[in-house]
Amino acid sequence: MKHAVFRILETILLPAIILTLWQFAWSRGWLPRLFLPAPGEIWMSLTRIAESGELALAATDTALRLLLGWVVASLLGIALGILVGSNRFAHRLLNPTLEFVRSLPASALIPLLILVMGLTDQMIVVVIALGSLWPVLLGTIAGVRAVDPRLREVAAGLEMSRARIITRIALPAALPDMLAGLRLGLTLALVLCVVAEMITMSRGLGGQILLASRNFRAADLFAGILVIGATGLVLDICIGAIERWCLRWQRS
Amino acid sequence: MRALGFVPPALILFAWQLCSLLPGFPVQTFSTPADVMSALLSSLLDGSLLQATGETFQATVCGLSLAILFGVPFGFLVGSLPRADRLAVGVVEVLRPVPAVAVIPLALLMLGFGSSMESVVVAFAAFWPVMIVARTAARSVDERLVEVAKALEFSAPERFLKFLLPAALRQLFVGFRLGLGVALVVAVTVEVAVNPQGLGYLMTGAQAALRPDQVLAFLVWVGLVGWMANAVVALAEVRLFRWDVVDGAGR
Numbered sequence: 001m002k003h004a005v006f007r008i009l010e011t012i013l014l015p016a017i018i019l020t021l022w023q024f025a026w027s028r029g030w031l032p033r034l035f036l037p038a039p040g041e042i043w044m045s046l047t048r049i050a051e052s053g054e055l056a057l058a059a060t061d062t063a064l065r066l067l068l069g070w071v072v073a074s075l076l077g078i079a080l081g082i083l084v085g086s087n088r089f090a091h092r093l094l095n096p097t098l099e100f101v102r103s104l105p106a107s108a109l110i111p112l113l114i115l116v117m118g119l120t121d122q123m124i125v126v127v128i129a130l131g132s133l134w135p136v137l138l139g140t141i142a143g144v145r146a147v148d149p150r151l152r153e154v155a156a157g158l159e160m161s162r163a164r165i166i167t168r169i170a171l172p173a174a175l176p177d178m179l180a181g182l183r184l185g186l187t188l189a190l191v192l193c194v195v196a197e198m199i200t201m202s203r204g205l206g207g208q209i210l211l212a213s214r215n216f217r218a219a220d221l222f223a224g225i226l227v228i229g230a231t232g233l234v235l236d237i238c239i240g241a242i243e244r245w246c247l248r249w250q251r252s
Numbered sequence: 253m254r255a256l257g258f259v260p261p262a263l264i265l266f267a268w269q270l271c272s273l274l275p276g277f278p279v280q281t282f283s284t285p286a287d288v289m290s291a292l293l294s295s296l297l298d299g300s301l302l303q304a305t306g307e308t309f310q311a312t313v314c315g316l317s318l319a320i321l322f323g324v325p326f327g328f329l330v331g332s333l334p335r336a337d338r339l340a341v342g343v344v345e346v347l348r349p350v351p352a353v354a355v356i357p358l359a360l361l362m363l364g365f366g367s368s369m370e371s372v373v374v375a376f377a378a379f380w381p382v383m384i385v386a387r388t389a390a391r392s393v394d395e396r397l398v399e400v401a402k403a404l405e406f407s408a409p410e411r412f413l414k415f416l417l418p419a420a421l422r423q424l425f426v427g428f429r430l431g432l433g434v435a436l437v438v439a440v441t442v443e444v445a446v447n448p449q450g451l452g453y454l455m456t457g458a459q460a461a462l463r464p465d466q467v468l469a470f471l472v473w474v475g476l477v478g479w480m481a482n483a484v485v486a487l488a489e490v491r492l493f494r495w496d497v498v499d500g501a502g503r
Contacts, residue, residue, distance in 0.1 A: 011342040018343065035361040096257030103482070104475040107441035108452065111459035112467050116281050191351045191441075198356065198445050206354075210446070213357030221357055229350035236349065 037219040045219040059227060062193055062204035065121065069128025070189040074182055077133050081140025086170055102138065106131025107195050124196040131192040132185035139181025143174025179243045186239055190232050283464040292469035305477060308439050308450035311367045315374025316435040323379045324424065327386025352377030352438050356445055367449065370442045377438040378431035385427025389420035422493045429485050436478055
């Protein structure tokens, strides 16, 4: 018990020192106030946007787009991954193309998608979906391909149908790789969502922080960055919990 | 059989070119493969594409160098001293979930448009992979090596330069390669989002001018450049670490 308290104190020691020094230096006027607000100001900005409902509005806006894009990408990635991973011919045919397209930065697709779809919400969702597709897709392909050959032989010996092989053998075996891909995809989805929102100047968090920066509202800008960081953290914790739940059989 | 991989792109290009001949095909939004090819050639020949590539690479390399400059010592510090690791974890865990792109408006406010602002965002993004690999590398250095260095009474800086660094170099290089991938993507992203320079800006400019042929040509170019950069670094890795037999066998 004592040890745990000590641990926590140790963890918050450095942040506490930094915040205190920051506040002190700021009140002395040593910091450029144009872009470095005091920690107290950031806190006030956070409480203000939380109370006025601005925060909830922007955060739900961002979260909905992000999750929609990510879910579409994940379903597509898993389906396509099983197809390409379980079929040697499909793998030979498609893998080089997939490897090349994967190396494209997803943000570079934004100008193209704006041309095709305009500055719309749908465009943002498509950017997120296209960007977060690759980790899931490649993870699933790798996972399905890495199924133990002996398991394949067992399946053949039991004369299992193709569908049963996929649901009973390939998918469970590919699950760890697939989940790692899903997790990475979610991180990418947040990044792309913020970028796309900046470009379209939407009501979501990305648009709001760029707006704050353009209007020299530094406290609001820092508050927004913190909220985006917290969103990332919460998403990561959630998917981490899902991952552990799905892989609970693995630890025993 | 490797030729099989070229079949899908070839089919897509062929179908696309064929469709563009149909009446009613929206050439204004989708262009045609032939137009994309000629746009790529003409912007390569007039030097605009190469200049923009240079700008993007400059910001990428500056940012990655900054990330290495700060990330490697920091990673080594927290990797070799458990107490430093426990102290730093609070700050690291607050900053790490922040996507680098969320820092763009702040960098813009502090430094204005230009390559310095872009380099800072790139450095923030590439810092994490470099730092984490350095931390792992410092942790996994063979205990016996440290003991030998101590027994030979090397001073701390000498121990670092002659034992720790060479032992960790191969792993560090993996961190650099990861960092380069992140850095290039983030540089292009910053340009697409706000910064008026480099490949990303060239693409948004082409989009604003309603030139899908150019947008697509630059997209292909960005993919080629990223792929080549990665290939060059991967080749360098193989060449540089031929001596590292123990690790080399594990790969």
